[in-house]
Amino acid sequence: MTFRNGILGAILVATQILAVPATAGDKSIIVQSTTSTANSGLYDYLVPIFRDRTGITVHVVAVGTGQAIRNAKNCDGDVLLVHARPAEEKFVAEGYGARRNDLMYNDFVIVGPPADPAGIAGMSDGPAALKKIADARAAFASRGDESGTHKKEQALWIAAGVDPEEGAGGWYRETGSGMGTTLNTAVGMNAYVMTDRATWISFKNKSDFVIQVEGDADLFNQYGVIPVSRDKCPDAKSDLAQSFADWLISEDGQKAIAEYKADGQQLFFPNAGGSS
Numbered sequence: 001m002t003f004r005n006g007i008l009g010a011i012l013v014a015t016q017i018l019a020v021p022a023t024a025g026d027k028s029i030i031v032q033s034t035t036s037t038a039n040s041g042l043y044d045y046l047v048p049i050f051r052d053r054t055g056i057t058v059h060v061v062a063v064g065t066g067q068a069i070r071n072a073k074n075c076d077g078d079v080l081l082v083h084a085r086p087a088e089e090k091f092v093a094e095g096y097g098a099r100r101n102d103l104m105y106n107d108f109v110i111v112g113p114p115a116d117p118a119g120i121a122g123m124s125d126g127p128a129a130l131k132k133i134a135d136a137r138a139a140f141a142s143r144g145d146e147s148g149t150h151k152k153e154q155a156l157w158i159a160a161g162v163d164p165e166e167g168a169g170g171w172y173r174e175t176g177s178g179m180g181t182t183l184n185t186a187v188g189m190n191a192y193v194m195t196d197r198a199t200w201i202s203f204k205n206k207s208d209f210v211i212q213v214e215g216d217a218d219l220f221n222q223y224g225v226i227p228v229s230r231d232k233c234p235d236a237k238s239d240l241a242q243s244f245a246d247w248l249i250s251e252d253g254q255k256a257i258a259e260y261k262a263d264g265q266q267l268f269f270p271n272a273g274g275s276s
Contacts, residue, residue: 028057029240032069032077034148035178037223038062040198040267045260050247056240064147064178072096072226075233078241080226081248083148083196088224096233097226101249104257104268105222108152109200110213111183112192120192124215127160134162137171139191143182144174148221153194156218196221198267223268225249248272 037043038060047058061071065082072080073096080097082088092100110120110129118136120129133140142164143150157164164172173191175182179199186193187207195203200211213219225248227241247253249272257270 027055027240028059029078029237029244030076031058031060031079031081031244032071033060033062033081034065034068034083034223035062035180036083036147036149036196036199037081039178039180040202041262042198042257042260042268046248046253046256049256050244050253053247053252054243056243058244062178064143064145064150066146066151072228073232075228075235078228078237079244080228081223083221083223084151085222085224087151088226092226095231096229098229098231100224100226101245102271102273103223103225103248104254104270104272105220106197106268107214107221108149108194108219109197109211110192110194111186111200111209112212113190114208114210115190116212118192121210121212123213126156126213126216126218129213130156131160131162133192134160134164134167134171137167139189140164140167140172141182141186141189141191141193142172142174143179144176145178147178149179149194149196152219152221156194159218198262201265201267202262222271 043060051057061077063071065084065087068080068082069087069091071077080091088100091097110126118133118138120132123129142153168174173189175185179195180203182193183195183203184205187205187209225245227238227245228236230236230238254270254272257268258266260267
């Protein structure tokens with residue numbers, strides 16, 4: 001048994017599968033993706049549409065972007081769909097993917113308790129808001145998992161001129177978990193947290209937390225899609241994977257992405273066209 005075949009059994013138990021399990025004769029692919037897209041419910045909406053169009057079954061492994069990329073490099077998937085463009089471009093440059101396409105975007109926001117102990121409500125400057133949080137030593141929950149969200153947060157701390165690790169274990173707490181778990185932790189400890197907007201809109205345990213910071217160009221959140229290359233992963237189902245990627249960036253796929261909403265709000269904005 002190959003490692004790839006072994007992992008599929010683990011996926012069925014440990015991750016959310018968004019279609020019926022595949023048998024040996026089925027056309028099926030594994031998508032290594034992010035918790036933010038899965039938590040938003042996007043795949044529950046898109047996968048059945050794609051399956052009806054093509055007969056291809058899609059299994060989604062939802063982990064942080066860093067782990068998704070590592071899984072794809074280990075040949076444990078056919079498609080990579082994440083949100084950390086420099087890491088995605090490196091993945092392609094190293095030969096693990098033949099082509100990367102922009103797929104869709106939304107943005108990150110900083111949410112927190114209405115008491116707003118750092119006084120950041122209404123700000124649109126992400127780094128400046130983080131500096132105020134650090135100066136106030138106000139509680140902040142970080143994913144700390146090398147996900148796309150965590151990578152963006154780290155970049156914003158650098159831009160703010162702050163090393164949050166100096167507050168580790170005190171005001172700065174890393175969960176090492178996905179976005180939903182980290183949001184629950186933040187609400188439980190009355191802490192600020194940075195999240196993608198789609199997960200926040202879909203999150204059911206908001207309590208009295210509100211968006212405190214939004215609208216900064218630095219909070220832009222781009223997603224890309226990359227079929228895994230057979231050059232590095234001979235068992236990759238490249239043809240089926242390319243069909244999925246092609247559908248996502250097609251007029252039909254982009255329309256489906258745009259039409260997906262939660263609480264009446266559009267969560268992702270299609271922008272296929274850019275590639276590397």
